[in-house]
Each structure stands twice: as structure tokens, then as C-alpha cells.
């Protein structure tokens with residue numbers, strides 16, 4: 001490599017250091033830097049009296065300069081700043097290797113007072129620790145003076161919670177991990193989790209990441225193995241705080257693969273083009289958390305389940321994994337599945353943006369990546385089955401009747417007119433009144449009859465009903481079967497099947513065809529919401545073996561259907577189940593409120609799978625945590641609906657102005673309601689108050705108008721700011737007629753309602769407001 005041609009290292013903070021409006025000029029500058037620092041118009045200059053003599057600034061435009069480090073054949077891009085700030089940053093920034101962990105870090109030295117990108121300087125950190133030490137002294141003296149604690153029963157507030165690092169000693173963090181002395185001191189003494197995370201947000205870099213991982217329950221040794229590059233006794237070339245390290249040591253540390261979450265390598269034009277898809281360097285494409293990277297790369301011996309709370313980057317991992325597989329195995333048929341067409345479109349776009357070079361399949365079963373819902377997969381399999389002539393036999397095996405062409409599809413519509421409504425009449429009087437419910441029949445059919453392959457009464461009479469609530473006697477089972485027979489007869493007359501039947505028939509077809517299956521690797525997002533029939537299909541589209549099924553799911557976000565056990569449908573994940581814990585989307589304040597909504601619900605599936613995850617989530621030390629801090633959620637109680645509309649209309653007017661001021665569009669605001677009717681009423685009420693908002697159903701979210709949608713539609717989406725509207729006692733939980741047909745159904749409906757609120761509260765990146773009228777929903781935590 002000649003001195004003329006440079007390779008680039010991009011610091012993780014680089015993409016967020018400048019406004020997107022100058023993205024084009026930043027890219028042009030980087031392209032020139034690639035060709036060499038002496039390229040025309042760059043004016044790459046060293047700085048006088050700087051902390052690190054390798055620092056340079058380069059011209060981006062008349063108003064902005066880039067700060068970078070010239071590290072021989074590598075240029076390390078640090079950030080882009082307004083002209084004057086750039087000089088302040090450049091004078092104080094230095095590149096150093098941490099002597100304990102061996103990790104590279106760019107810091108700003110003592111005394112910097114300009115643009116620090118929101119990060120602490122070395123001297124500010126010292127001051128912070130001294131202030132906390134003084135506070136602690138006062139607290140200790142105070143507690144000695146008044147040792148009598150007043151015992152009082154207090155409702156548990158949403159925040160703040162105890163500092164999760166309080167049990168560590170500062171020396172452990174410094175000695176084992178290489179955390180700076182002042183950061184370690186503060187971390188173990190922080191008054192609460194909220195303050196700890198706010199401070200870590202300003203510490204930034206690998207040190208903040210490592211401490212957040214510790215705070216979410218990862219062990220010290222695991223954290224060390226994620227971030228530490230130090231290799232036995234070999235010298236890291238590290239230096240003390242304030243002292244730049246040798247170029248060779250910095251380059252070695254920053255280009256090590258364990259530094260990939262902090263520095264992105266751009267070695268050639270192709271890598272630059274990839275990094276820059278859509279004209280932007282998106283963090284989710286360039287800087288994966290070490291755990292995310294692990295699950296992108298992991299070669300599994302069979303089905304693998306990746307759990308993780310909302311916003312932990314499950315979809316991001318899935319998208320990276322699909323692209324990684326497609327690059328490594330260009331002829332492989334990779335099927336990526338999500339729950340709705342909207343989500344499928346979103347994932348499709350993300351795959352295109354991460355891997356513009358990878359092959360998208362022309363159709364299911366062809367080489368490349370297909371992104372589909374499982375219902376689309378079922379339809380295509382049925383279509384093939386109709387062409388090969390095997391469809392009637394497969395339908396016969398599942399339903400007891402079959403036809404040669406692909407039947408119509410009918411909705412089972414538990415909330416509207418359902419074909420089950422009439423079929424139930426056929427059950428006669430043997431069933432108790434509470435079980436004469438569309439909801440009961442729908443779930444009995446989905447969870448027992450279809451996956452059990454029941455086509456005759458005798459099959460159903462003997463069928464295990466594991467996991468179902470009410471026990472049924474023989475006569476009651478007979479009555480249920482009468483209704484099932486009627487339901488199927490009605491289907492035959494209409495030549496129509498429902499989507500669960502379609503999935504079961506498709507699974508049957510794939511099993512009896514014995515030909516080539518349509519996929520080599522299947523990656524499933526939103527796994528918590530699929531019914532047994534969809535799992536049977538997912539299992540059937542790919543042969544058992546390495547990397548066959550990769551399932552991302554969050555049982556806390558189950559908002560359809562009931563809890564199920566994958567092992568019952570041939571998907572054995574025992575020993576292959578892991579969890580992501582760091583939330584990238586939601587601020588810690590919003591996340592903690594969302595998690596409190598779940599309190600009281602029992603969601604964990606691992607036990608049911610017979611699995612022993614590396615750490616069950618119930619353990620105290622184990623928790624989801626957010627990498628970002630922000631304002632606490634805004635609570636808007638109102639005495640009646642009209643005033644609730646008024647409050648939210650006022651808030652939206654302010655928010656629209658505020659987001660537009662920072663260059664965002666009003667379409668980044670979301671208002672979420674419990675029902676479609678509440679959504680439509682809301683749109684009308686805002687219109688009357690002069691606030692234009694757009695109802696969103698199947699269509700895309702609008703660009704320049706706040707979007708109003710149901711909590712169900714909001715699954716998988718995100719907004720900069722969110723209003724949860726109508727979180728009133730009268731709206732949430734909402735138990736529809738017949739949905740709570742027995743004790744267990746009631747409990748599961750309650751969990752789904754909690755999950756809906758959790759999903760809603762975790763859609764906001766920056767701000768969350770919650771409004772209600774009269775009494776608040778009982779699921780809303782006490783907020784203190």
C-alpha cells in the first residue's frame with residue numbers, strides 16, 4: 001500500500017456527529033480522503049498545540065471541518081463539526097490504547113471546553129466523581145443522625161431503581177476491565193440506575209458499553225471477553241490517561257475484530273459504497289454489539305432461538321445474518337419470515353440497504369433471499385401442490401376433504417362475523433355456556449385439532465390437550481367435534497380454508513412431496529406470535545440440520561394467540577437459546593416504565609421448552625437496559641375524553657414544531673390507540689382541533705403527518721415520539737365478549753393486554769406521553 005492510498009477506520013460516534021443535511025458533502029470528503037490526504041480541496045491540516053500530533057482537520061464545506069487522525073496507511077475518522085468547534089475538538093482529542101483491556105479509545109483531554117459531542121472530558125469526569133463523593137459523605141452523616149427508618153407501605157414507583165453496579169468494587173472494574181478510575185468510582189457509587197445510565201451516555205465508547213452489559217447481568221469475565229483485546233502477557237502498547245499511544249498500537253487495537261462495535265473498517269471502494277447505502281452511515285449497519293455480532297455469525301447445529309426485549313436489535317441481527325449467509329453461500333435459498341406484510345416490507349428494505357450486493361430470490365425456492373409472511377409461503381406451497389396434483393391428497397389428510405385447485409381463503413374473524421359462529425350451533429347443549437365462544441373454538445382448533453392432525457371424532461377424543469385450560473369430558477369433546485365437523489363442511493361448501501388450515505395443508509404437502517424443500521435456511525422474526533400451524537409449516541420448509549431455523553422472539557410482546565411450546569411442533573431448541581439485553585431504541589426512562597407494565601405477568605418460555613438458558617431472566621441481576629437516557633414519560637390524565645383530546649392536540653402542536661426544528665418530519669410522531677374505532681375517533685377529534693393526523697392501517701406510515709394506528713399495527717415499528725392515547729381503565733384491558741371463556745383464557749388475555757401496552761411504550765425512540773381519562777388503566781405502573 002502506498003502512502004497515497006488510505007484505508008479508513010470510522011469511529012462509532014462519527015455518523016451522529018453531523019446533521020444529515022450535509023451528508024453528501026461528508027461523503028464527498030471521505031471519497032477524496034480515500035485517494036490521499038493531499039487531494040485537491042481537502043486542505044488537510046495539522047493543528048498547533050494539540051494533545052495528539054496525528055490529529056488533522058479537513059475541509060468539508062465553508063462551514064464544517066472533519067476531525068481525523070492520520071495513522072500511517074490508516075485514517076481514523078472521528079467527527080464533523082462546525083468550523084470553530086472542529087478546532088477545539090482537534091486540539092484536545094487523542095488516540096490511546098487502554099493498557100488493561102488493550103482497547104483503542106479516542107478521548108478528549110483535560111480542559112477541553114468546546115464541542116465534546118456530549119461526552120465527558122477527562123477533567124469533567126474527575127469533577128463528577130468528586131461531587132458524588134461529597135454527596136455520599138452527606139448521605140452517610142445524615143443516616144447516622146436519624147437511624148430510625150419510618151416503615152411505610154409504598155407502591156413501587158417506576159423509577160428510579162437501585163444502581164445495578166453497586167455490588168462491584170471500583171478496583172474490580174479498573175483492574176479487570178480497564179475502566180477509567182473516575183468512571184469506575186462513579187459507576188459503583190451512582191445513586192440510581194437512571195443516573196448511572198445518564199452518566200454512561202456521556203462516557204460513551206467501549207467503557208460505557210462494557211458497564212451497560214455488566215448492569216444488564218452479563219458477568220465480568222464475559223464482558224471482558226467481549227471488549228478486551230489484551231492478550232496474556234503481551235504488551236498492549238497502552239498508555240496512561242492523557243498520553244497518546246504509539247500509532248502501531250492504536251491501529252492494532254482499532255482494527256482487531258473485537259473492536260468492531262467501536263470502529264468500522266473501510267478498506268476499499270466497495271466497502272465504502274456498502275457503508276454508505278442511502279447516502280448515510282447508519283449505526284445499525286456498521287456497529288454491532290459484540291453479542292449481536294456473535295449471533296449473526298454463529299453456526300448452529302439446529303433450531304436456535306434468540307430472545308430479547310423490545311428494541312434489543314433482534315431484527316437487526318436477523319437482517320445481518322440473512323445477508324451474511326447469502327454472501328457466504330450465494331446459491332443457498334434463504335427464507336426470512338415476519339408476521340405481517342408491513343413488517344416483511346420493512347425487513348426487505350433493510351436487507352437491500354445492508355446488502356445491496358446480495359441476491360434476492362426470484363421466487364420462493366430459488367437461490368437468494370426471499371422475505372415473506374408464513375401465509376404467503378403457505379399460499380405458494382399450495383399453488384405448487386395444485387400444479388403437481390398432490391393438493392387434494394394433502395387437504396384430505398388434514399381436513400377430510402380436498403379439491404384440485406387452491407381454495408379460497410376465509411377469515412376466522414373472532415371479533416366480527418366468524419364462520420365459527422354458525423358452526424357452534426351444531427355443538428348442541430352438551431357444552432357449558434362459557435365454552436360456546438368463537439374464541440374458544442378458534443384456539444381449540446388452532447392448538448389441538450389442526451396440529452394433532454385430527455380428521456375423525458376418535459382422533460379428537462384421544463387428543464392430548466396439553467396447555468389448554470378447561471378440562472373436557474367425553475360428551476363435551478363429542479360436542480366440540482360436531483362443531484368442528486360443521487366448520488369443515490361449511491368450508492367444503494364454500495371451497496374455502498382458513499389460514500391455519502392453509503399452513504397445515506402446506507406442511508403436509510411438503511412432507512408428502514418428499515422432493516426438494518423450498519429453503520436451506522429459515523430466519524423468523526416476531527416468533528412469539530405464530531400459531532402451531534405456522535410452526536409446523538416453518539419446520540416443514542427446511543430440512544433438519546445446521547443453521548436450519550433461526551428464531552427471533554420476545555415472549556413479552558405476544559399480542560396474538562396463546563403461549564405455546566415449540567418442542568411440540570418438532571422444533572427442538574433445547575440448549576440453543578440466548579438473549580439480547582441491551583435496548584438500542586428506547587430511552588432507559590421509557591423502558592423501565594414499559595417493563596413495569598409487565599410486572600405480575602409470567603412470560604418466560606424457557607422452562608416450558610425444557611431448556612436451561614444461560615441465565616433465567618427472573619434473576620435480580622438480570623435485566624434489560626437501555627443505552628440511552630432521556631426525559632421521563634409525560635403523563636396526561638384528563639377528567640373526560642374531550643379534555644384528553646384537548647391535551648393531546650396541544651402536545652402534538654408543540655411536538656410537530658419541535659421535531660421539525662431538529663430536521664425531523666412530523667411523520668416520526670406516532671399516536672397509538674387500543675382499537676380501530678378509537679383511532680378513527682381520534683383522527684376526527686384532532687381534525688376538529690386543527691391538528692392534521694393520518695390514520696394508518698395496512699398502508700405505509702406517512703412522511704409529514706403524525707401517524708395514528710392501533711397498538712397491534714405498531715408491532716415492529718418505531719417513532720421518535722409516541723403518545724399512547726386512551727390508556728384508561730375503561731379501555732385497557734379490553735376483554736372482548738367470549739374471549740375470557742375460562743380462567744386460563746382470562747389470564748392469557750390479560751397478559752396480551754399488558755404486552756400490548758409494553759409494545760406501545762417501547763415504540764418511542766426519544767419521548768413517550770401517556771394519556772387517559774377518568775381512571776388510568778390498572779396496568780399503568782404507579783409513577784413516582
Ligand SMILES: Nc1ncnc2c1ncn2[C@@H]1O[C@H](COP(=O)(O)OP(=O)(O)OP(=O)(O)O)[C@@H](O)[C@H]1O
Pocket residue numbers: 283284285287288289292308309310311312313314315316317554557584585715716717718762
Ligand atoms: N448495534 C446497533 N447500533 C445502533 N442501533 C441499533 C443497533 N442495533 C439495533 N439498533 C437500532 O435499535 C432499534 C431497534 O432494533 P430492532 O428493530 O432490530 O429491535 P427488535 O429487538 O427487533 O425490536 P422489537 O422487538 O421492539 O421490534 C432500531 O432503530 C435499530 O436500528
